[in-house]
Amino acid sequence: AQSVSQHNHHVILSEAASLELGCNYSYGGTVNLFWYVQYPGQHLQLLLKYFSGDPLVKGIKGFEAEFIKSKFSFNLRKPSVQWSDTAEYFCAVNARYSGGGADGLTFGKGTHLIIQP
């Protein structure tokens, strides 16, 4: 079964700082990769996803992530954060099978991001 690790559980940045949140997964086969964001008291929303093709994917609100297969990584980046980016960020992965099926999403433990004005 696949697993996901997010290296930073709590990150505190000032506005306009650059952001990079690490995500590594363990699974030897083909995967779909996702980043979700959860604003305080709200549900999870999709930021971006990678299924295939260009390993650099762009999402909403200026976020992007790069899939590096050799490193089993899918790090999330944003060049300049805003106070409104304060939220919980979850990396998630599911394994794809040759028959076309896939597992349910496995989530990392989340990174709590606080942006100070």
Next chain:
Amino acid sequence: DTAVSQTPKYLVTQMGNDKSIKCEQNLGHDTMYWYKQDSKKFLKIMFSYNNKELIINETVPNRFSPKSPDKAHLNLHINSLELGDSAVYFCASSRQTGNTIYFGEGSWLTVV
């Protein structure tokens, strides 16, 4: 209109009670899920149904029983509630397994 809607949003109940959380999706998706988010924000899949059939059943106490009357609904029934069941329960759906998952707004369950 909310794509994945779940009720109730907040539920406070006593230990030992039986409660249900309902979920409906109007996206025409084939697959639905229940996830549990604990106090440390850790998200864990509980169940997944594809076209009303159970396809994922993680290690969950058998006090938790999902029911899917049709592919647009996946309800969660919990018997004999315990303090440790306090969490946020998220319903979700996807077109098929492996596709993007869309989450409901969560049901905050507190067992006292």
